[in-house]
Each structure stands twice: as C-alpha cells, then as structure tokens.
Amino acid sequence: MKALVTGGGGFLGSAIVRQLIGRGDRVVSFSRGDYPQLAALGVEQRRGDLSDLSALVDAAKGCDVVFHVAAKAGIWGNFKEYYQANVAGTENVIAACRIHSIGRLVYTGSPSVVFDGSDVEGGDESLPYPSRYKAHYPHSKAIAEKAVLAANSHALATVSLRPHLIWGPEDNHLVPRIVAKGRAGALRRIGHRPCLVDTVFVENAAEAHLNAADRLAPGAPPAGKAYFISNGEPIPLWDMVNHILAAAGLPPVTRHVPPVLAYAAGAVCEVVWKTMNLSGEPPMTRFVANELSTSHWFDISAARRDLGYTPRISIEEGLKLLRDSFAKSR
Numbered sequence: 001m002k003a004l005v006t007g008g009g010g011f012l013g014s015a016i017v018r019q020l021i022g023r024g025d026r027v028v029s030f031s032r033g034d035y036p037q038l039a040a041l042g043v044e045q046r047r048g049d050l051s052d053l054s055a056l057v058d059a060a061k062g063c064d065v066v067f068h069v070a071a072k073a074g075i076w077g078n079f080k081e082y083y084q085a086n087v088a089g090t091e092n093v094i095a096a097c098r099i100h101s102i103g104r105l106v107y108t109g110s111p112s113v114v115f116d117g118s119d120v121e122g123g124d125e126s127l128p129y130p131s132r133y134k135a136h137y138p139h140s141k142a143i144a145e146k147a148v149l150a151a152n153s154h155a156l157a158t159v160s161l162r163p164h165l166i167w168g169p170e171d172n173h174l175v176p177r178i179v180a181k182g183r184a185g186a187l188r189r190i191g192h193r194p195c196l197v198d199t200v201f202v203e204n205a206a207e208a209h210l211n212a213a214d215r216l217a218p219g220a221p222p223a224g225k226a227y228f229i230s231n232g233e234p235i236p237l238w239d240m241v242n243h244i245l246a247a248a249g250l251p252p253v254t255r256h257v258p259p260v261l262a263y264a265a266g267a268v269c270e271v272v273w274k275t276m277n278l279s280g281e282p283p284m285t286r287f288v289a290n291e292l293s294t295s296h297w298f299d300i301s302a303a304r305r306d307l308g309y310t311p312r313i314s315i316e317e318g319l320k321l322l323r324d325s326f327a328k329s330r
Contacts, residue, residue, distance in 0.1 A: 002026040003213070004063040006050065006093060007070030008043065009035035011172050012108065012163070015206035016067055017043055023210075030059045031070070050089025053096070060096040065104040065213050068093045068148075071141065073173060075288055076273070076281040079136045086140035087147070094151045094158075101155065104216045106209050107148040109160040111198075111228055111298060112138035117290040121196070124299040125226055135287035145226060152224030157216045160226040161208055164298065167244070168202035168318055169325035175244055182250045186283070188257040189238050190293040197237045198230035198297040201318040204311040205229055211307040221306040231311045231318075234297035243315075247323040249330075259293040 003020055007013035008029025014037065020027050021041050028044045029035070038045055048055030050070060060066060072085035090107070097105050114123070115138060116130035129146075133139035145160045152158040167174050181187045208229045216222050242252035266289040269282035303309040313321075 001064040002028070002062055003065050003067060004028045004030060004060050005067045005069060006030045006056075008045075009033060009038060010069065011168075011170060012166055012202060012205055013067075013069040014038065014170075015168075015202045016069065016209050017041065019203075019206050019210055028059055028063060030056065050085055050092060053092045056092050056096040057099050060100050060102060063100065063102055065106065065216075066093060066097055066102055067106045067108070067209055067213070069108045069209075071108070072137070074137060074281065075135055075285055077136060079140070082136040082140040083143075086137075087143045090144040090147055094147065094156075097151075097156050103155065103157060103218070104213055105148065105151070105156060105158045106212050106216065107145065107158065107160045108209070109145045109148075109162045109226060110138060110141045111162045111164045111296065113142035113145055113162070115291070115296065117287075117294070119195070119294045120296040120298065122297065122299050123228075125228065125302055134290065135285065138287075149224050149226065154218045157218045157220065157223040159212050159216055159222045159224070161205075161212055161229050161303075162226060162298075163200045163205040163208070163229040164296070165197065165199040165230075166202050166205050167199055167322070169321055171202070175322070178241055178244050179248045179250065182245045182248070182253070187241070187253045188255050188262075189253055190257055190262045190289060191259040192256060193293070194236040195293065195295040196234040196297050197240065197295065198228075198232075198234050199240060199315065200230045201311070201313045201315070203313055204231060207312065208303065208307060208309045211309050215307055225302075225306070227303040227307060227309075228298035228300055229303055229309065230298055230300055231313075231315055232300050233311075233315050234295075235315070237292065237295075240315075243319050244322070247319055248326050259289065262289040262293065265289070
C-alpha cells in the first residue's frame with residue numbers, strides 16, 4: 001500500500017516509516033524539514049505545515065492510509081499554538097482523507113487525554129476525559145482525538161492509539177530530557193511511594209500502528225475507537241528513570257521532594273512564567289508534579305484483542321539497545 005506519515009522524520013514517525021518500508025510499502029512523509037535518513041530509505045518527502053490544507057491534500061494524493069503522528073508536544077506554551085498544530089492540523093488531515101476518499105486514518109493520541117492528576121492503575125479505554133486539564137498538550141490532544149473518532153464513518157475508518165511514554169535509541173524528547181536533568185543534578189524523586197508507570201519501546205509503538213492500519217476498515221472492531229499502547233510491564237517510575245540514567249552512564253536519583261512541595265513549586269513557577277512572559281519551560285509545573293507522583297499504567301488487553309498487538313521488545317531488551325546507542329555515541 002501507499003501510506004502518508006505526518007511527522008515521518010520524528011522519533012515515532014521514522015520508526016513507523018522504517019517498518020512500512022521494511023515490509024514493502026510505499027511511503028510519503030509530510031514534515032516541516034528534510035531528513036537524509038528518510039531519503040536513504042527511498043521515502044518521498046513533502047515539506048509543509050499541518051496548518052496548510054492544500055499542502056496536506058497534495059501529499060495525500062494516491063495514498064491508501066494516513067498515519068497522523070505529527071503534533072506539538074511539551075508541557076508549556078501558548079494554547080493557540082497547541083490548538084493550531086494539534087486540533088486544526090488534525091482537522092486538516094481528516095479533510096485531506098475525505099477529499100481523496102482515503103479509507104483509513106490511524107491517529108497517534110496520548111494517554112494524557114484521560115489524566116486528571118490522580119492515580120490510574122490498570123485503567124482501560126472506559127476512562128473518561130476529565131473536565132479540566134492542567135496543561136495545553138493533553139487538552140489539545142483530547143479535542144483532536146474526539147474529532148478523529150467522530151470522523152469514523154462508512155467511508156473513512158479511524159482509530160486513535162495512545163502510546164504511553166515512548167522511548168528508545170534516537171529518542172529526541174523523553175530520554176534526552178531525563179539525561180540532561182540527570183547530568184545537571186536537577187532531578188528529585190517526588191514522594192516516597194513506588195508509583196507504577198507504563199512505558200513503550202518505540203519499535204513496539206510503531207508496530208501497533210501498522211497492526212491498527214492492517215485491521216482497520218469500516219465496521220471493523222478498531223473503527224472509531226481509542227486504544228492504550230504500552231509494553232505491558234508497569235514498573236516504579238523512578239526505577240525506570242534510573243534505568244535510563246544508568247544506560248547513559250549516570251548515577252541514580254536518590255534525593256526526594258514532598259509531593260505537596262513539588263505541586264506548590266509548580267503553581268508558583270506557572271504564575272511567574274506567565275506574569276513575566278519568560279521564555280522556555282518552567283522547571284516545574286502542576287501537571288508534571290502530578291505525573292511524577294502518581295501511578296499511571298493501563299490495561300492493554302483491548303489492543304491485544306482488536307489489533308493483534310504483542311510487545312516484541314521487552315524493557316530489558318530495550319534498555320540494552322539504549323545502552324549500546326549511548327556507547328556508540330561516546
């Protein structure tokens with residue numbers, strides 16, 4: 001088949017592209033930049049922004065399926081920017097599918113769309129969207145996901161996947177942030193509870209997307225539904241952080257901060273950053289304080305059943321690959 005991958009040059013997007021090419025599919029990548037690694041794979045690259053409907057329509061021409069991976073991520077910023085990229089951009093992707101009568105749309109969502117600041121332990125897809133959000137990213141992703149699922153019809157089958165904390169070699173978001181803060185000595189455990197969290201190795205997350213596309217059709221079990229995607233191996237949050245630090249040759253985090261103090265610091269930082277219009281992200285926010293002091297792991301039995309999803313690379317195997325990548329870069 002011929003697939004359009006938005007954000008094909010990104011961390012997850014490039015893994016999806018590699019797997020598609022590896023099995024013989026043709027791929028068009030839609031991104032804001034050019035990526036030599038995609039050119040080396042024979043990928044057709046189209047430059048553009050998600051806000052440009054005409055560019056998306058042009059890129060989607062002749063495609064059988066769209067993987068909408070591109071998004072504005074982060075914990076801080078202007079809501080208008082998040083809305084433009086994540087909501088308006090997704091609406092444009094849906095429009096491009098309809099214009100070209102493309103029958104399948106696989107959307108990359110986020111488990112954060114159901115996070116209300118409290119523990120999630122074994123939660124499934126029945127979890128509701130919260131009434132309020134403490135960050136613009138999950139808010140905008142929730143609006144976009146609702147639009148994707150509402151667009152499901154007899155002509156366009158849609159599905160939303162919610163991969164949780166994607167990591168692995170070549171990660172340009174989660175792992176670098178942890179390593180940079182670890183090197184700077186800026187990491188502190190929040191609280192003493194052994195909060196369990198899910199993560200997902202990038203190749204597993206990519207394979208889940210291909211599985212979803214292969215099983216997606218009007219009226220098929222995945223159509224119009226959202227699915228949590230993880231490795232299915234919940235472990236204590238700070239154990240996972242320390243595993244990543246160890247892979248980079250850094251010492252573990254041992255110092256603690258009480259959750260109430262971290263939350264208060266996040267609230268103060270948000271006020272200061274907004275009032276003074278400071279650039280960059282605050283060192284702490286209420287959303288991050290909640291994330292780092294609560295459990296959030298999910299039941300992935302629906303993905304196993306409807307998508308045939310089975311995580312092939314374990315956390316242990318993934319950490320070895322991560323250690324090897326750090327060793328090669330030294």
